[in-house]
Amino acid sequence: MTAEPSESTTEEKKVGVYICHCGGNISDHVDVDQLAKNVAGIEGVTVTHTNMFMCSDPGQELIQADIKSGKINRAVVASCAPSLHELTFRSAIKRANMNPYLYEHANIREQVSWVHHGDTATAKATHLVAAAIAKAKNLLPLEPIRVDAVGHVTVIGGGVAGMRAALDLSRRGIRVALVEKTAFLGGNTARLDRLVPTNDTGENVVRTLGDAVIADPGITVYGCAQIVGYEGYVGNFKLTLAQSTLKCSTISHEAGDWVSNTGLYVGEAGKDGQWVVESGAIVFATGFTPYRPREGEYGYLNVPEVVTLPDFIQEMAQLPAGGRPLTIGGRTIRRVAFIHCVGSRQIPGIHEPGGDGKLNEYCSRTCCSAILQAAVQIRTRYPETRVFEYYRDIRTYGRGQEDYYDRASDQNVLFFRYEPESPPLVERIERRPYPLRVRVKDTLTFGEELTAEVDLVVLGVGMQAHPIGDLVDMMKLPTGMDGFLQEVHPKLRPVEIANNGILLAGACQAPMDISEACNAAQAAAAKAATLLIKGHVELDPYVAQVDGSRCTGHGRCVEVCPVEGAVRMAAGKASVNPALCTGCGICVGECPEQAIDVNGWTLKQYEEMVDAILAA
Amino acid sequence: MSAEVNPDLIVDLKKFGVKSASACFNCGNCTAICSLSSESTPFPRKVIRYLQLGLKDKLMESPEPWLCYYCGDCSETCPRQADPGEVMMGLRRYLTSMYDWTGISRLFYTSTVFEVFSILLVAALVGLGFYTFHGPMLTDRVALNVFAPNTTIEILDLIMLGVLSFLLLTNAYRMFRAVMGDPAQYPELTPFEKQQFQNRIIRGIPAPLFISEAKEFVVHFLTQKKFIACGTASQRMQWFNHLLIMTGYSTVFLLVVVGLRWFQRDEIYALWHPVRLLGYYATFAILYGTTIAIVGRIKRSKTVYAHSHSSDWAFLVLLWLTTFSGILIHGTRMLEMPLTTYYLYVIHLMIAVPMLVIEVPFAKWTHQLYRPLIVYLMNVKKRAMARA
Numbered sequence A: 001m002t003a004e005p006s007e008s009t010t011e012e013k014k015v016g017v018y019i020c021h022c023g024g025n026i027s028d029h030v031d032v033d034q035l036a037k038n039v040a041g042i043e044g045v046t047v048t049h050t051n052m053f054m055c056s057d058p059g060q061e062l063i064q065a066d067i068k069s070g071k072i073n074r075a076v077v078a079s080c081a082p083s084l085h086e087l088t089f090r091s092a093i094k095r096a097n098m099n100p101y102l103y104e105h106a107n108i109r110e111q112v113s114w115v116h117h118g119d120t121a122t123a124k125a126t127h128l129v130a131a132a133i134a135k136a137k138n139l140l141p142l143e144p145i146r147v148d149a150v151g152h153v154t155v156i157g158g159g160v161a162g163m164r165a166a167l168d169l170s171r172r173g174i175r176v177a178l179v180e181k182t183a184f185l186g187g188n189t190a191r192l193d194r195l196v197p198t199n200d201t202g203e204n205v206v207r208t209l210g211d212a213v214i215a216d217p218g219i220t221v222y223g224c225a226q227i228v229g230y231e232g233y234v235g236n237f238k239l240t241l242a243q244s245t246l247k248c249s250t251i252s253h254e255a256g257d258w259v260s261n262t263g264l265y266v267g268e269a270g271k272d273g274q275w276v277v278e279s280g281a282i283v284f285a286t287g288f289t290p291y292r293p294r295e296g297e298y299g300y301l302n303v304p305e306v307v308t309l310p311d312f313i314q315e316m317a318q319l320p321a322g323g324r325p326l327t328i329g330g331r332t333i334r335r336v337a338f339i340h341c342v343g344s345r346q347i348p349g350i351h352e353p354g355g356d357g358k359l360n361e362y363c364s365r366t367c368c369s370a371i372l373q374a375a376v377q378i379r380t381r382y383p384e385t386r387v388f389e390y391y392r393d394i395r396t397y398g399r400g401q402e403d404y405y406d407r408a409s410d411q412n413v414l415f416f417r418y419e420p421e422s423p424p425l426v427e428r429i430e431r432r433p434y435p436l437r438v439r440v441k442d443t444l445t446f447g448e449e450l451t452a453e454v455d456l457v458v459l460g461v462g463m464q465a466h467p468i469g470d471l472v473d474m475m476k477l478p479t480g481m482d483g484f485l486q487e488v489h490p491k492l493r494p495v496e497i498a499n500n501g502i503l504l505a506g507a508c509q510a511p512m513d514i515s516e517a518c519n520a521a522q523a524a525a526a527k528a529a530t531l532l533i534k535g536h537v538e539l540d541p542y543v544a545q546v547d548g549s550r551c552t553g554h555g556r557c558v559e560v561c562p563v564e565g566a567v568r569m570a571a572g573k574a575s576v577n578p579a580l581c582t583g584c585g586i587c588v589g590e591c592p593e594q595a596i597d598v599n600g601w602t603l604k605q606y607e608e609m610v611d612a613i614l615a616a
Numbered sequence B: 001m002s003a004e005v006n007p008d009l010i011v012d013l014k015k016f017g018v019k020s021a022s023a024c025f026n027c028g029n030c031t032a033i034c035s036l037s038s039e040s041t042p043f044p045r046k047v048i049r050y051l052q053l054g055l056k057d058k059l060m061e062s063p064e065p066w067l068c069y070y071c072g073d074c075s076e077t078c079p080r081q082a083d084p085g086e087v088m089m090g091l092r093r094y095l096t097s098m099y100d101w102t103g104i105s106r107l108f109y110t111s112t113v114f115e116v117f118s119i120l121l122v123a124a125l126v127g128l129g130f131y132t133f134h135g136p137m138l139t140d141r142v143a144l145n146v147f148a149p150n151t152t153i154e155i156l157d158l159i160m161l162g163v164l165s166f167l168l169l170t171n172a173y174r175m176f177r178a179v180m181g182d183p184a185q186y187p188e189l190t191p192f193e194k195q196q197f198q199n200r201i202i203r204g205i206p207a208p209l210f211i212s213e214a215k216e217f218v219v220h221f222l223t224q225k226k227f228i229a230c231g232t233a234s235q236r237m238q239w240f241n242h243l244l245i246m247t248g249y250s251t252v253f254l255l256v257v258v259g260l261r262w263f264q265r266d267e268i269y270a271l272w273h274p275v276r277l278l279g280y281y282a283t284f285a286i287l288y289g290t291t292i293a294i295v296g297r298i299k300r301s302k303t304v305y306a307h308s309h310s311s312d313w314a315f316l317v318l319l320w321l322t323t324f325s326g327i328l329i330h331g332t333r334m335l336e337m338p339l340t341t342y343y344l345y346v347i348h349l350m351i352a353v354p355m356l357v358i359e360v361p362f363a364k365w366t367h368q369l370y371r372p373l374i375v376y377l378m379n380v381k382k383r384a385m386a387r388a
């Protein structure tokens, strides 16, 4: 575990500069030949090249040839944003047997040609490349940090995503602790009946996964358990577990029992007090909670004939097959109204925020299909029951989901479309034969007001992030405005979060359906496995390093460091734990002795860059 | 004012041939493509929506189904295969039955058994009548006027005309009441106007408005010119075909009902005689028009012909057979075949009479009155509304 830069400060610096046309993306605005001429004269530059596409094989081979022939020992590529191709060029350099950190990248596309034109573009590019050359001359060879990794993963949450991730990991030979707060596996899926688009049951899905989890010797299930302590870093997390605060012990079932509407019974962990689990990575599969309407929202709680979709699904699931007519709570249901988007797609100024002061501005993505599925079920099983749906938009985006809309409309489900500012109004009417009246300004009917009398109103409630504030605080996890855990990048790194070694599986990240949650779980498992399978983890060497000769033990760095344990005082001097340090550099600015620096981004390097910019 | 939805209406409408209206998701493509739809009376989407919602009163008040000549553009454009054109057709059947106070129309449209039975019954009555009352069957020459004197037939014709007209006109009156809507919706008359028009105010509208627009009625009755707006060549053929059947039928109707004494003669007119020429035109026009339509429906060659309600078949087949048997009579008379002529004559009437009795006041022939009437009434309504 070392990040000591090797000493090679004395050798002569020979910098190669490689300028990319990017087709014409760059060269249409930056005079690349002029740019090459401008920087060719800078001290230390031994070669300059321009190329149509530096990232192409011939482009990379240019650099490799110069390294092999000894013309250069530092490389600067001026091209697109480093997030795109920095890694490409580092790898090319490494393949030519040069230390990949002796490389500097200048972004002359996003920062220059896409925003400036003509001479100013060329001038700015010259400044940036000159700065990169200055830094390159001061680069030292670095080695990636190696951290030993425990071949064990803790998965938090025993719903479908958690189970899926646990199984995938175990099958790759990684031991898993599956931590579940309740005494049951299955999460929200266990409370569902038929699933879109397969018409499979929630029970079947949960049992298939749950039975496999219970039978898997590589997976330890900790039921009725929760995480109360956390320390460590990628490869070496230490999680302290304890009995969950939920009253689990009152339930008595056999392990592996299916309890309808609840899940697969696993019982308690069988441990007393607290215990520690060591893991190389953590997978979050904490899922979601259905939105709970406010009192009075569409009459909820005030009117007994207004229920939420999950409750309605459970009621329907308990009805005997073949029994007719549709009877709920002793009442025959002749007409049902479903309202979409309850607690989803909320708009500031129109909707009232929930208890936490937040609006759920997102689409919950699953309710449309779930409502349509329920509607089709009603029309199929109870053809004499009429169904009305009040929607804002129908968003049946997934495979096979649009079919439910087709079937519903085929089966005479009547649709109404409302605008968010004039949602349907549910009123109780004492008049027979129907107890409720739904009033709506229907945009499909030229904004005319329509009323429908019904027996039951079902609220298509959306998803909310499961309340895991304690874990978020404890582990300093990033969450979005919507309260869900937030990935690094929705497309490029969809199941990772900024905290190295912690991965996301399922609806803890955003509303998603079961298929998507399982996709995410499998991706998270694959990510965790690739991270741990070698027995060690390699991290970027851009971490803080203390110059022992300068450090006088003020301890300012320890005070300001945002990462618990990344820098500590040992024997009167600061000492960095490179596995924890994120290289943010806050300590560098604070140290009065300038005794701490971030490798690869040292103060000296910055100074040289600034000088170069001013000189160019 | 809010309207109460009724999900059962769409189920009821299935019997009238409205099969696919629930598939409509109200995109409005059909209205956009329709060359007859206008900003003030957009269709077909609007009435399809009313139908989905079961807003019976709104449907009763809607002139749109009668403005549609079923070119089929909308059905071809609809992304949901909701077949809006056919929905409009079904709505016309439904509305016809709603305007009809006797309930026969509803039975005729919703029950194939009734449809067949009623036709057979009337045919049997006609047959029975001839069996009992026919005159001597001379065999030395064709003496149709001895077998069935045109004076007697004419009287029977006129009685039938009276009864059918009564039924049709009372139904048309009910249509008039429905489409003109609530009298209170029209701008109130000023005291001066009240005095000026005195009692000549019909359902909130001053009577002179009805008179000044009457020309429209005649023009549309004769030309069905709305139909011409339907764009393509094939649609214009459709209009032409429609016009052929309509004019042929009207001609023959006039000849038979009003001019029977000139039409049913035992001597054969010279080829150039106007009555004979009119007869030829009418038979040709109907036979050609109905044959095209029948073949089209069999082959389902166009969108318009894709779905056939049993009443569509009844209409076409009866009309075709009437005409065909009429031609045969003409032939056997010229070939001097007395007995065959008499039998054919009875058969001819056993087809023609049920067709008239059922179709004129209760089914498709009502269109001939309803369509121009609606165009006319809508003009009146527009002017009444704009009066303020």
Ligand code: SF4
Binding pocket: A340, A341, A342, A344, A345, A362, A363, A364, A365, A366, A367, A368, A369, A392, A393, A394, A395, A460, A462
């Ligand atoms: S899935 Fe449908 S009901 Fe749910 S929030 Fe999105 S649009 Fe609304």
Ligand code: SF4
Binding pocket: B023, B024, B025, B026, B027, B028, B029, B030, B031, B044, B045, B048, B074, B077, B078, B079, B080, B081, B082, B083, B084
């Ligand atoms: S009938 Fe078809 S084209 Fe017309 S509004 Fe409905 S879905 Fe759209």
